[in-house]
Amino acid sequence: MTDPGNDASAAPETEEVPVPDAQPELPHDPQPDTIDVPLPSTRPLLQLDGYAVSDVGRVRKDNQDSGYSGPWLLAVCDGVGGAARGDIASGTAIGELRQLDEPPGSVDVIDRVNDGLHEAHVSIGAQVDQDPALNGTSTTATVALFDGQRLAVGHVGDSRAYLLRDGELSQLTNDHTFVQSLIDEGRITEAEARVHPHRNLILKALDGLHDVEPDLFALELLPGDRLFLCSDGACGVLEDDRITTLLTDGTPEFTSIELVRASLDAGSSDNVTCVVADVVDPSEHAPADPMVVGAAADLRQRRGPRGLFRGHRSGDTGELEPITAEIPEGVEYAIPEDPLVDPEALRYAPQAPPRFAWARRLLAAAIVLGIAWIALGTAYWWSQQKYYVGVDDGYVVIYRGVDVPGLSHVYEVSDLEVADLQESTQEEVRNGAMIYSSVERAREAITRIGANGRQSGSGTTTPSPTTPAAPTTTNPDDASPFSPPAEGGAADLTTLTPDGR
Template sequence: MRPLPSEQPLPPDGPTVDAPEEEPPPVPDTVEASTEPLRLGYYAISDVGRVRKDNQDSGYAGPWLLAVCDGVGGAARGDIASGVAVNELRQLDEAPGSVDLLVRVTDGLHEAHESIAGQVDNDPALSGTSTTATVALFDGHRIAVGHIGDSRGYLLRGGELSQITSDHTFVQSLIDEGRISPEEARIHPHRNLILKALDGLHEVEPDLFTIALAPGDRVFLCSDGACGVLEDARMADILSSGSPEFAAIELVRASLDAGSSDNVTCVVADVLTEEQFAASPLHDDTEPMIVGAAADLKRRMPRSLFRGHRSGDTGELEPVDAEIPEGVGYAIQADPPVDQEEYRYAPLPPPRYTWLRRIMALALVLGLVWVGLASAYWWTQQQYYVAEHDGQVAVYRGIDGIPGLSSVYRTSDLAVDELPEAAQADVEEGIAADDYEDATSIVRNLAEKMMPADDEE
């Protein structure tokens, strides 16, 4: 498979992004934008697959817009993220106006980003949810592509399949650096680690570019449940024949047969002239198609569509709640087994509400320190000793010699200078006691050692 060169990506600066003023130089296998208006004949399908218990993919196909989003989040409901994103992006599906295509795509992705953030703000349990997004916006002559994550876009032209997007994944960075091959990437233990996604938190940084279309082109968008298991030659073979409906359904079936353990979503669209479109069965069915989690965010429909297609039963397994069994697809094996959907974003724990967690952690630490200090102080106040205070024998409470932790508890009428020299030295040095009763006993014993008065000598 040869990558299809495209325009230089633009930096995503939000709604104020300006489209490039000049087209890039012509490159091999590209075409000039058609002067006659073109139409899209499309079909979209999403399947929960044979292992997952719910579908976190969402897809859309309409006269002007094609989109695939693959939600990630596990317990954080990736289906919410993908569904919200597609339902926001579908607002782009309208006839082109004066606003540049790339600006419209950028705006749509930012709106999806903000909608996901709003969902998380309303329900903190969704913190950590995110989704990939691959979008192709059509204006009758070309498509503007916006891409973030590891869903993919392809273009079939003249029987040759070209990947038009680049995965935002760890293994793709290894491929770009020449450290591993694309074949090795398919079995790499970290192939599911995504570096970018729409999560409502991080800045949206999609790849943005345009591609001129020609009659006979076929555009294909899919989640990694398909491109992660199907070889390029197999995808090209399926895409090279039949209608968009046939190709999309066959791609899903082939993905499941190849062992895909993920949800599978495929969107296929043919580029047609007005005459070709009018002569095809597609002109009678131009309603937009929304599939997967986005079709109904409230009602879950996890059953697979594939109990048989063309060749009969595909041997579908009922969705299960247990971990992925050993040997199914490319499931990462571990002890205990690792859920790929949770593992996918393992290195990127969501930092939402980080300030609140830090404050709570600091409060907990300070509380523990306070309890420790209070306990230590309480213990010191249970300690007693006998020493001199203003020339008198006194009982002290606390630790002898430590300012702030020692204070006079009781002062006796016994003068220190009336004691024998040895007793005076002991008092001046401090006499430790087991408790207060022991301290009073020490004072009584000292009183018995008092020196006799001069008139008795």
């Protein structure tokens, strides 16, 4: 380590300003050689002294959490489970994010975190491209990158980051979950969210397919601050007061293990990952070596379902083997609301649809429009098989279709005037209630109307409804319901076209 105040090569290039001889030379604090841009503060650079623990838990058969702890970087990723292998998603993400664990340089820490999350997103997408069976896999990601003074946090999903300062706990991240949206709207409380049936639904995750805008922010850290990152297997069951109590005492190693133990004892049915780190002065305290835990470490969870650690200080965490047989009589276990539904599988629900969603929507719209067009066409065809007697321009006419606007038109016009009919018959004709299945029957109806429905003063003879009128011609070939009758006969009707009235 060199002193930038005595090494000209380490000082930034600036314009020289004359300084009075009486002004004393300002002291310079030592800084690492790797810093390209000196920090404005004279505080020495700090580092993180952390420890990470990940446990499969008491119910699940494999660990889909991954965690990392290093002198500059802390990270927790919770893979979305199921057949799509969330352990691959979380392990891939940690594999990319751990490359950020380097001494600070000229690039702003927030930009570095954003780039790291983007690289993790791309790497997961490459895994999906290589193995289509992974389509749908995703992971949460909570990342904390330290540059010696400022901590940059990047967050996607429902893993969390906390800060303990002077005995006061602050939650740094905000969950991207359905229940958190209900809390923000004031519809439920924090306590209600812990038992909500949809508490596992996440709204954001890294899946390699759909771009996600992470939450990004930075804050100043002080010596003595303690950071805590965890998956929802811990924060989903531990109250803030309990977390504060556990974080207050002990080394990062002791505290992280106790936090996992407390989460399991509180009834957590998920994987549990906890990362605890203190902000220390490296000249007074040597930071611990980097640690990779959980799915990213590819350790004993591949060999069996047991946890990564069996106890603490020669003790036992109380971890149970995953339940693979019937529950013995007399033994009670905490059973989910619906034992047939894996809560982890519900975490897929808020994810966006797979690729080519626009093509699927377009095809669905085309099918709906096609069905609607066929239904309308069938209805119109059916209406055109009907005929009814009505009135048009003062004459009795035959309409084709049904008495609905747009579904009927004048088919034939008779020479029978409506004014010549009795009032009751006029009302019946105007209502269009006489519907027939063929035009021949409609014609016969008009003939009957003319014979039986004329007014007495119309100058025609109205035959009795029970006595048929005498034929007007002796030639059967000339007999037609619409042919002109003899003088004084029944109806005088002539078939006309709509335009030949």
